[in-house]
Amino acid sequence: MGTVTAMESIIAVDVGSTFTHACLLDRVEGVYRLVASVEVPTTLGGPHDDLSIGVQQALAEMEQIVQRRLLDDAQEVILPERPSGEGVDAFFATCSAASPLRCALLGLTDDLSLRSARRACAAAHTVILEEIALGRASRSERHRALAALRKAPLDVILMVGGVDSGPTALLESAARFLAALYVGLPPAQRPALLFAGNQEARRPIAESVRGVLDYRVVENVRPALHVENLSELGQELALLYQEKKLFTLPGYERLGRWSTAPIMATHEALSTMLQFVAQQRQLPQGILCLDVGGNNTLLLASREGSLYRAVGARLGTAQGCRHLVERKGIAEIRRWLPCDLTTEEIYAYLENASLRPHGVPQTPEDLYLAHAVVRQAAHLHLGVLQQGWSGDQDSLLATFDVIAGRGGALAHTPQEGLAALTLLDAAQPVGLARLVLDWASIWPQLGAVARVAPLAATQVLERDGFCELGPALAPIGILPEGTPALEITLRHEDGRVTEATVPAGTLMRFPLGVGEHATLEVRPHRDLDIGLGRPGQGGRTEIQGGRLGLLVDTRGRPLRLPEGAEARREKIASWLRSLCP
């Protein structure tokens, strides 16, 4: 790990499973700015199979852009910055290039502790390969299910169950079974046993598996019947992901040597960054981030100091689209398309995208398909995020102050209107929310920087981190199409006043440029709630413009697409035209 000096210049990289993103931050006129950002394919697999080579390639490309030497003759990062201007003062890295942690869940009953364990896994970078409810199975079913674990390529067995001071017999005997099951395997092939159940069982289980399994204990996820405690389990799963997955990646050690601070998992760094934004911008309703990459989908919601996360491992726009099709089918993706493609064409597009994940769309159809996948992947995981949301499920659908989008498909969209439509369709925000994009793919890196150099992260984020698409207003409720839904008055700073009646079922744009401020006055139909808690209640607020101006979405919540295929395509195409003139 490198040493910290005064940080004038910083390189921060994020090594994803598909692409490696690097950015150079430096002081320009006394303020930290984003000087350059670069995207190259991640070099895992193939001829290199070393992620540090991809980082070197990114830095070599950056050298050409900024005309400044960043790598020495041995291809090592020059740290700290030399008086000649070569190198940088600090290097930060985040990584999500590893495959997810493969998990088996063991619990007593399906409805309590196992449900909590599933929630914890949904927020970590895991896939659940097996689930066993010990208390619900017969003796022989239990034996068969436990014995089958040895065939599954597991990284961790997560054992939960029982409130504290409850019975422990089933958990103890399952632990004895596991010890007998794995003792014959070489140690490298044995999974870790993570216990997050009845604390009375901790010691007997430790006795049973001593010397056989790597046994770890965290707080009971269900210490009492109506109490759920997932934080310690979440932290341990994150630690296991680092130890078992990230540390074993080829080139990870070298990346660690360059890094000024420990390498962070991308989703941890992005979480840090979003909490930072929510806190700094004082967003009472919080921020929702949809990050749909080539192989993984990550949904994060930060509100009132709490963070909610849903990780969709192997679900994305490239390698991950196959799993999405397997889970949801082609029809669920096709319904978001404004063009007519046959099932075979869609399959072929998606399969080819998964075979060559670094490619970028070159036809509108290809582009629309990528955005359809983004919508579907995000939509799927919003449901998972809702399950993790404390309190009633509807609360998640309440207004967010900011809806943020990231990932290749959104960041590289040639039409910002398409990105906005995708965010609106996927998140279906209600009330007034700002739509923003991580256009340079730097948010996780800034999350890592923020831990050591918060000023640099703040200044870059404020000035260069957001592509502000604009505020979007969407009422809750559904009206027949064409019914006057909202009366809008927009008073600009220069005295201009725009007045309009927005009919139901439409998407409209009102010009309001980046940095421009205006007063928005809204009078909704008596059956529509604009997020003020009561249908028909109007309001007035100050808003700031964006690249698309003010967007008004009266298509209704929840969004309903027309039933007929042709009508649906025409409708989506018309929405697209409204946002992409």
Next chain:
Amino acid sequence: MTFYEARFSPLTQIVRRRLLPEPGRVLVQVGDRVQPEDILAEATLPGEIALLDLAEALGMDARSVARAVRVREGQEVAAQALLASQRRFLWVKRQVHAPKPGVIRGLYEGCLLFEPQGRTIRLRAYLPGEVIEVYPERGAAIRTTGALAYGAWGHGGEGQGRLVIAVEGPSQPLGWPNVRLAHRGAILVGGTISDHRALFRAKQFRVGGLVVGSIHPNLRPLCERLSLPIVITEGIGQVPMMTALFEFLQRHKGRWAILSGRAPGPQGNPELIIPLSASVESTALTVPRPIQEGLLVRLTRPPYLGLIGRVASLPSAPQKTAIGTWAKGAYVRLPNGETLFVPLTNLEVIG
């Protein structure tokens, strides 16, 4: 700067690392000459746990089984060794014997966990060539010379056989009549596949493997079920095999070819290798290199998927694509004279 590995090399040095999944015993030494079927290394993998339900077999309550067990935890037993015995009545005795040699792993709720003796796996050389490196307990690296073509996708493991061109041209589908009994053990080359019967016949006739340009998207799941070595060179859909590759394979029909139908990943790419006799000195390893003007490239994204052209120029600044995205790329001249701007990420170097 991104480096590209050529997807097709008519004559090159090929080095493949062959590793056991678990530590074992390496049977070759540096300098040894090996054939594809030769065994490089072997390892013993643990057997699969068997559950012997003693409670049911002995007709006892699960909690009482322990007193009927005649073996202890960790004990190695021979096949047919007595594991448990219970006298039911004066003249009736129920007994449970070991199904095969193995180890007793424990007793759990009336069930005996029995681990049969491990099975031995053997790692074959895969290529004819010379052992150039030995990895103690893990395997060896083999070097050979020959033609190498990487696939976009593959499945079904490794296969080998003599090369048979089953179609007239690179765009002709491999139909079921093209697959004949005489092709048993051969590597069949076709343009595309869209008929599931061709796959079934290839499997039924024990064809050594298939190499085609593309496969109908609906057939990919079938390929994954059939366990027939298959390599797709271009992609999914109706994309003809690259003409240069097809013609090359035609010229080498009848030669021995080796196929690896693994999915692209850290373990390598799907590939077709035709060993050719050339001295190691006269050939070089194909190393990844940056894209350059004049290189032959394959376009990998619709609507140009499968087209071949030459890099005409490489603008240093990002350019606007047909749909309005800005990307670093190359102007590629197609055989019909048309020149296209293609993002670098949508290109593969052919050679």
